[in-house]
Amino acid sequence: MTSFAKVAEHSARHPKPEGVTFEYGTAGFRTLGETLASTVFRSALLAALRSQSKQGRVIGVMITASHNHERDNGVKLVDPMGEMLQQSWEGYCTDIANADSDAQVVHILESIVKAEGIDTSIQPKVAYARDTRPSGPLLQAALEDGLTALEVEVTNYGVVTTPQLHYFVRCLNTEHSSAPYGDPTESGYNEKYGQAFLRLVEGKPQPSTLHIDAANGVGAPQVRKLADAIASPYFSIDVRNSDTETLGKLNIDCGADYVKSNQRPPAGTSLAPGGRYCSFDGDADRIVYYYADEHGIFHLLDGDKISTLVATYLRDLVAAAGLSDLQVGVVQTAYANGSSTSYIKDTLRLPTVFAKTGVKHLHHEAERMSIGAYFEANGHGTVLFNPSAVDKLQEAKPTTPAQADAIGRLWALRDLINESVGDAMSDMLLVETILICKGWTLAQWDAAYTDLPSRLLKVVVNDRNIFKTTNAEQTLTSPPGLQDVVDALVAKFPKGRSFVRPSGTEDAVRVYAEAATRSDCDQLAYAVAGAVF
Numbered sequence: 001m002t003s004f005a006k007v008a009e010h011s012a013r014h015p016k017p018e019g020v021t022f023e024y025g026t027a028g029f030r031t032l033g034e035t036l037a038s039t040v041f042r043s044a045l046l047a048a049l050r051s052q053s054k055q056g057r058v059i060g061v062m063i064t065a066s067h068n069h070e071r072d073n074g075v076k077l078v079d080p081m082g083e084m085l086q087q088s089w090e091g092y093c094t095d096i097a098n099a100d101s102d103a104q105v106v107h108i109l110e111s112i113v114k115a116e117g118i119d120t121s122i123q124p125k126v127a128y129a130r131d132t133r134p135s136g137p138l139l140q141a142a143l144e145d146g147l148t149a150l151e152v153e154v155t156n157y158g159v160v161t162t163p164q165l166h167y168f169v170r171c172l173n174t175e176h177s178s179a180p181y182g183d184p185t186e187s188g189y190n191e192k193y194g195q196a197f198l199r200l201v202e203g204k205p206q207p208s209t210l211h212i213d214a215a216n217g218v219g220a221p222q223v224r225k226l227a228d229a230i231a232s233p234y235f236s237i238d239v240r241n242s243d244t245e246t247l248g249k250l251n252i253d254c255g256a257d258y259v260k261s262n263q264r265p266p267a268g269t270s271l272a273p274g275g276r277y278c279s280f281d282g283d284a285d286r287i288v289y290y291y292a293d294e295h296g297i298f299h300l301l302d303g304d305k306i307s308t309l310v311a312t313y314l315r316d317l318v319a320a321a322g323l324s325d326l327q328v329g330v331v332q333t334a335y336a337n338g339s340s341t342s343y344i345k346d347t348l349r350l351p352t353v354f355a356k357t358g359v360k361h362l363h364h365e366a367e368r369m370s371i372g373a374y375f376e377a378n379g380h381g382t383v384l385f386n387p388s389a390v391d392k393l394q395e396a397k398p399t400t401p402a403q404a405d406a407i408g409r410l411w412a413l414r415d416l417i418n419e420s421v422g423d424a425m426s427d428m429l430l431v432e433t434i435l436i437c438k439g440w441t442l443a444q445w446d447a448a449y450t451d452l453p454s455r456l457l458k459v460v461v462n463d464r465n466i467f468k469t470t471n472a473e474q475t476l477t478s479p480p481g482l483q484d485v486v487d488a489l490v491a492k493f494p495k496g497r498s499f500v501r502p503s504g505t506e507d508a509v510r511v512y513a514e515a516a517t518r519s520d521c522d523q524l525a526y527a528v529a530g531a532v533f
């Protein structure tokens with residue numbers, strides 16, 4: 001029986017900082033690392049209750065602030081199948097993080113037990129990990145103190161990528177089932193994805209070296225371990241920005257977010273024409289590719305380019321397998337470049353839907369499709385195989401060797417993809433597989449369609465909460481009249497599109513614009529930003 005007797009005493013060691021309000025947003029809690037100890041301690045308590053509410057299944061806790069500044073940190077809970085915490089619990093997280101006293105922390109726990117009908121005699125289980133941030137060890141200690149207070153059975157994964165932790169949670173909860181996801185260890189992860197990759201590329205021409213910018217984050221050591229496990233010329237890598245020791249380097253002038261936002265290579269990287277480059281973000285759940293053409297011009301292959309590549313490959317394999325009733329679909333957000341959406345609809349002729357920003361929203365939409373590829377433009381995403389699609393694959397009766405080969409490849413692809421969450425390393429192996437199988441350079445991949453010029457601006461406002469949206473965040477419903485102003489500005493520019501939404505991770509409003517030319521796009525973006533300010 002879990003008793004809350006020790007909670008108040010332990011909680012007193014992690015006082016909530018005065019004057020700070022915490023909110024469990026799109027990516028969990030995220031703010032200055034030095035202010036987060038009480039929140040991380042309290043997240044441990046909630047993870048324990050969440051585990052009990054799921055009959056003792058393992059809940060994950062990840063301490064990371066992804067692509068954000070090194071001084072920031074964050075914490076988020078991972079549900080049993082490796083997915084993001086169920087939305088209805090986010091409010092509990094916010095409530096407990098903001099409780100004003102230790103007694104109130106206990107009171108909130110008691111009220112959750114009552115509201116959710118939790119059986120507190122169940123042994124809670126939690127798996128946790130952190131990224132390379134300097135505030136990580138102290139926050140981990142606060143987490144462990146919370147887990148101790150509730151006598152939680154724990155697995156500490158140390159310093160791993162966010163998607164690895166999601167994978168471990170899914171593995172732990174399926175270990176004794178009829179469909180175990182994999183071995184819940186780092187070597188199990190490397191083995192599963194590495195072997196699936198080798199199965200898919202065997203016998204094809206070997207690719208040139210892939211230059212990986214690891215954002216000076218946890219992806220650096222982890223991708224080296226993956227490469228060691230693969231141990232094959234099919235995966236020859238050169239890891240750059242791999243300094244996880246020197247303070248102040250994480251995500252600075254490098255990493256997927258820098259490359260996508262600035263549309264340029266990491267500082268100090270000169271791109272050799274024909275060379276192959278990619279960047280992870282600080283916790284290795286996002287990836288973007290890029291290259292320089294023969295004139296030295298930089299070209300970005302972002303999440304939209306990845307999702308169209310992957311969707312095309314899956315669509316063709318499904319057709320080759322003779323499984324015409326398996327429908328491949330694509331989920332995007334409003335940040336998807338308009339050219340990519342047109343390409344999916346008009347050229348690929350695949351269904352596409354828009355979801356709100358934040359992978360949990362995309363994930364839920366993709367779950368409705370037979371095979372759903374979802375990516376945010378920033379390079380965060382994955383592919384989901386619906387259980388009915390898995391059944392159809394199982395029941396498939398190939399009548400030709402070509403069909404049998406396509407079915408075998410679909411199975412291998414399913415093993416290659418981290419279905420629990422977007423994963424830079426798994427996505428990288430997926431892209432590499434497709435490029436190797438097609439014998440394509442990055443330029444050939446890029447040739448499918450040309451992005452419209454786009455611009456993303458951040459506007460700091462007094463109160464971002466007055467900005468409310470509908471229509472997958474593309475239309476403002478508040479402040480009154482602002483959407484009409486945006487519409488009038490958009491109408492002035494050929495192929496113009498723009499929207500305004502409050503950020504879910506930063507205290508700011510984001511303005512996105514695209515148009516037929518760079519100059520039109522920038523004029524539109526700054527005009528809309530001016531209207532917001």
Ligand code: NG1
Pocket residue numbers: 026027066335357358359376378380502503504505506510
């Ligand atoms: P917000 O801050 O809500 O825009 C950002 C990214 C999201 C997502 C989350 C979680 C953009 C425009 N927004 O959300 O796509 O990745 O962070 O990390 O890139």
Ligand code: ZN
Pocket residue numbers: 066067281282283284285286
């Ligand atoms: Zn990230």
